[in-house]
Amino acid sequence: GENVEQHPSTLSVQEGDSAVIKCTYSDSASNYFPWYKQELGKGPQLIIDIRSNVGEKKDQRIAVTLNKTAKHFSLHITETQPEDSAVYFCAASASNFGNEKLTFGTGTRLTIIP
């Protein structure tokens, strides 16, 4: 089955700097790669996703890049703000759609230092 590895497990950055979180996956059949933000005591919320036919996607301060050959994808957050502090999870699915089973990474606890 699919295995998703995520690094780093914790990340602290100064407010205003950029943060990068990386994930690798094992199943070459995976086509859908979402990123979730989870605040303490809450369920994860989708913040951005990318499909295998696209190499990069951007939404304001958040961007995701995908390298299918190397089987890795990354989340980039620019101009970080204190409210970006949370746990971030990457995930992968063999489906083209976001309503199927997902395999999650182990999570990254991001702390923004004011």
Added chain:
Amino acid sequence: GAVVSQHPSWVICKSGTSVKIECRSLDFQATTMFWYRQFPKQSLMLMATSNEGSKATYEQGVEKDKFLINHASLTLSTLTVTSAHPEDSSFYICRGTTRGLDEAFFGQGTRLTVV
């Protein structure tokens, strides 16, 4: 986006008792509900997938007689932890979707503490 409402948000129960967690889809009909368990500082592990009107499919290693899942309607799915033990203490989260929807939505999660 669509909303999945999960209750309770937290519950404390005694060992040996059962606890029911509910997930309701408020503005769509959830044909499929995924149930996850998350231990502190760990990732989300899929426990089972339920489809409305049929039996749930459990992941390997998850006891179906201990974690009873019911998905009797398109707006309600429940997870009952039977004969709970302290090791069942965890954060349980549902994620609902429907055919034609290109996304699934998480509930808010339930923190279960068994004492």
